[in-house]
Amino acid sequence: MTKKPTQLAYVHAYEYIRDRILSGELERGTKLVEERLAEEMGISRTPVRDSIRKLEQEGLIKQKCVVNPSDMDLRHVFQVRTLLEGFAANYCATYITDEALAKLKNCVDIGRTGTIEEVMAANKEFHEIIVGATNNPVMIDIFDRMQSIIYLFRKTVVLHKRPLLIEEHHDIYEAIRQHHADEAERLMKEHLQLDLEFCLNRMKG
Amino acid sequence: MTKKPTQLAYVHAYEYIRDRILSGELERGTKLVEERLAEEMGISRTPVRDSIRKLEQEGLIKQKCVVNPSDMDLRHVFQVRTLLEGFAANYCATYITDEALAKLKNCVDIGRTGTIEEVMAANKEFHEIIVGATNNPVMIDIFDRMQSIIYLFRKTVVLHKRPLLIEEHHDIYEAIRQHHADEAERLMKEHLQLDLEFCLNRMKG
DNA sequence: GATGGATATTTTGTATACAATTTAAAATAA
DNA sequence: TTATTTTAAATTGTATACAAAATATCCATC
Numbered sequence: 001m002t003k004k005p006t007q008l009a010y011v012h013a014y015e016y017i018r019d020r021i022l023s024g025e026l027e028r029g030t031k032l033v034e035e036r037l038a039e040e041m042g043i044s045r046t047p048v049r050d051s052i053r054k055l056e057q058e059g060l061i062k063q064k065c066v067v068n069p070s071d072m073d074l075r076h077v078f079q080v081r082t083l084l085e086g087f088a089a090n091y092c093a094t095y096i097t098d099e100a101l102a103k104l105k106n107c108v109d110i111g112r113t114g115t116i117e118e119v120m121a122a123n124k125e126f127h128e129i130i131v132g133a134t135n136n137p138v139m140i141d142i143f144d145r146m147q148s149i150i151y152l153f154r155k156t157v158v159l160h161k162r163p164l165l166i167e168e169h170h171d172i173y174e175a176i177r178q179h180h181a182d183e184a185e186r187l188m189k190e191h192l193q194l195d196l197e198f199c200l201n202r203m204k205g
Numbered sequence: 206m207t208k209k210p211t212q213l214a215y216v217h218a219y220e221y222i223r224d225r226i227l228s229g230e231l232e233r234g235t236k237l238v239e240e241r242l243a244e245e246m247g248i249s250r251t252p253v254r255d256s257i258r259k260l261e262q263e264g265l266i267k268q269k270c271v272v273n274p275s276d277m278d279l280r281h282v283f284q285v286r287t288l289l290e291g292f293a294a295n296y297c298a299t300y301i302t303d304e305a306l307a308k309l310k311n312c313v314d315i316g317r318t319g320t321i322e323e324v325m326a327a328n329k330e331f332h333e334i335i336v337g338a339t340n341n342p343v344m345i346d347i348f349d350r351m352q353s354i355i356y357l358f359r360k361t362v363v364l365h366k367r368p369l370l371i372e373e374h375h376d377i378y379e380a381i382r383q384h385h386a387d388e389a390e391r392l393m394k395e396h397l398q399l400d401l402e403f404c405l406n407r408m409k410g
Numbered sequence: 411g412a413t414g415g416a417t418a419t420t421t422t423g424t425a426t427a428c429a430a431t432t433t434a435a436a437a438t439a440a
Numbered sequence: 441t442t443a444t445t446t447t448a449a450a451t452t453g454t455a456t457a458c459a460a461a462a463t464a465t466c467c468a469t470c
Contacts, residue, residue, distance in 0.1 A: 009454065033421070044455045049422090050258060057262040064422090076343040083288050138281040142347055214424070238451070249425045254452090269452090 010047035013037070017051055021066050022151055028068035032061065060148050067152070071200055074153055077146050078196040082189050084139055088131045089172060089188035093181035096133045104129050104173050111166040119161075126169050130176075130188075153199050162198050165191075215252035218242070222256055226271050227356055233273035237266065265353050272357070276405055279358055282351050283401040287394050289344055293336045294377060294393035298386035301338045309334050309378050316371040324366075331374050335381075335393075358404050367403050370396075 017037065020026045038048045055061040069077075096104075107129065110122035124147075131143045168191040175184035222242065225231045243253045260266040274282075301309075312334065315327035329352075336348045373396040380389035 035421075045422090046454055046456090049255075050453095053255060053258055054262065057259065073343075076341045079339075079341055080289070080343050080347065083292055084285070087288055134284075136281045136284055138278075138285050138351075142285065146343075240451075250452090251424055251426090255423095 008047075009043045010050040013041060013043065013047045014051035014054055016041060017048075017055060018060065018148075021055070021060050022148065026066050028066050028152075030066045032064050032066065058145055058148060060152070067149070069149060069152065071203065073149070074196065074199060077149055078192060080142070081146055081150070082192045084143060085127065085131060085192060086185045086189045088134050088139070089176065090181045090185035092130050092133045092176045093179050093184045096176060100129055100133050101177060104176070108166065108170045108173050111169060123165065123169070130172075153203070162195070165195070168194070213252075214248045215255040218246060218248065218252045219256035219259055221246060222253075222260060223265065223353075226260070226265050227353065231271050233271050233357075235271045237269050237271065263350055263353060265357070272354070274354060274357065276408065278354070279404060280401065282354055283397060285347070286351055286355075287397045289348060290332065290336060290397060291390045291394045293339050293344070294381065295386045295390035297335050297338045297381045298384050298389045301381060305334055305338050306378075306382060309381070313371065313375045313378050316374060328370065328374070335377075358408070367400070370400070373399070 017026070017032070026032070032052060034045045034048050034052065037052075038045045041048070052061060052064070060067055092100075104126065107122040107126040110118050111126075114122060128143075131140055134140070168187065172184055172187045172191060175187055222231070222237070231237070237257060239250045239253050239257065243250045246253070257266060257269070265272055297305075309331065312327040312331040315323050316331075319327060333348075336345055339345070373392065377389055377392045377396060380392055
């Protein structure tokens, strides 16, 4: 768990640009100019190029511009997400470890009692635990990539606590705990569907 | 459908390296040295680096080496694939266009009558059509990426025609044509499961 | 005022040079 | 021999310079 003290410029550049996109400092549609970013960070263009390429692969940048995902894009992401997480929830009902289950419960509890930041982190972790429990690196990787795009959307939404979200998490947790696989899958899919609709509605405003 | 006459070096490098990996000229586990590849192609390291980074994102290269996927890796890929293609088959049964359906039938027919190369291409296209019919770019993108890894495996297997493969394709096609969504999904999942097992068995030899 | 084309500017793509790191090799001690 | 430290070689990471391409600017023409 020890982080390498890697001070590689391209890693730094990647994190820097990524954070600025996700935080909204770099607005959607903004064109990213290699030289400007390089100067801004006091490094050369080479590592900046690397990181931009990587972010392009991840879907946060398209044609040198910060992505500006449409409603349809979000629907597409959620269609895949529903598939993966529905499966994962089903899988968990049978195979999840006691340890992971306990962590899951903890996320639900924090969702009820924590500060805004804690709640947000716990809700994110709730889904991460479930997907992570599949022990399928391919699935986890796809999930991670989608998270960025989803976050880009949610950010605009996140201050408004969605009603019932925690209750839904609790129900999913219960279904998993009781090994009700199909129920867990159904609840997860419902949950994500509601989340999608909430995001889309808030976008219009 | 007109290809850009792009003579960008990094595109060329990408295709060159990718083809050499998929064809097997660059064996699994081989370390890719930027300078050697650059010299080999008569270009500088810069575009070679770009293409290696891209191939790393795609999963064909890991830590400067050609990937050497294990049985488990293939299982993980197929777990995701089954999920996506099962959904896609289900979706097709309701929403596929007549045009796509006709192309699907064509793939089945070629599977019975074509040359080895034609059959291989048709079988690949069969799955591409079904996934493509979802009109979900996110799903299509994930599918495409997995294809490379799958191909890497199948290549060692491909000369041995798997029995019943075409019949399975035909049955899936029929289920889609008759709008039997759940049946199409079930058949697709069975089909992929058999394919996976066939691959894994052949690997052992 | 709009349109089209030549010119200038910006930005990206590529090559090369050098620094930092990693990896391999050699030499020495146990 | 085996292990361990030192040294050398290979390889990657970064900076910089220049070429090619894309974009914007300006001016003439309609």
